[in-house]
Amino acid sequence: MPHDPDPSLRLLWRHAAPEQERPRRRGPKQRLTVDEVVDAAIELADAEGLDALSMRGLAGRLGLAAMTLYTYVPSRKDLIVLMVDQALGRTALPELPDEPRRRLELVARVEYDDCRAHPWLLDAAGVRPWLGPNAADRYEWQLTAVDGLGLGDLETDQTVALLVGFAGNIARAEQRVRHAEHESGMTEREWWEANAGTLGELMAGRSYPLAGRVGQAVGEAYQAAGDPARELEFGLARIIDGVLAHAAGTAPRHEPPAPESYHQR
Incomplete structure (x- = not known):
């Protein structure tokens, strides 16, 4: 119909x-x-x-x-x-550099910056923004950033989705931290300092050797439970490493299962 x-x-x-x-x-x-x-x-x-x-x-x-x-x-x-x-x-799309890594970084960073400037973009679910002229211009720019790596059309689109989705998730993590700090009236560090003693008592008798070691390293480095800015840098670098290796044929290729397989589980 x-x-x-x-x-x-x-x-x-x-x-x-x-x-x-x-x-x-x-x-x-x-x-x-x-x-x-x-x-x-x-x-x-x-x-x-x-x-x-x-x-x-x-x-x-x-x-x-x-x-x-x-x-x-x-x-x-x-x-x-x-x-x-x-x-x-409102965002002027920057000129794309020649170096592939920098082009892919820009795709993620432009998305990240927009989500930080307008956090409500992360909540605009159920709309089809790509149908508008500005979103269409952006999608063309994003595809241009990936074009030339030797990927097929579907993989080019999927690479854009991967970069944009990762950047949005990091922006969302930052938004959650800001919301928690606003609601509690305490920074992440202040909350952990106030609750460390109680958590120690409640967790007494349980052994978490890896979580204890890694958690201590994270706390000392970040003064918080996490650092979205560092997570952005690390994750983006690893994603781009993988995409470039895949495009160059140096990474093992694993074809995703057909959509039907998810329904058969």
């Missing part, structure tokens, strides 16, 4: 579409532009998180009646789609 086109598509491409294809509305001229509405939503989400974003609250912030906001954007979900693409468009 055929489905109707996604209504957010014409809004996403409102600046790129031919004049006759651009969204139109009847009635008096609107006081704000769609860009201004989306910018205000991004500002709110940057400050308070995506959960704080509501159509009614945003309308009040803009001095609009709640129902008036729906003349700009059909729904909150559509608004989030526009926010994702507009936020991505």
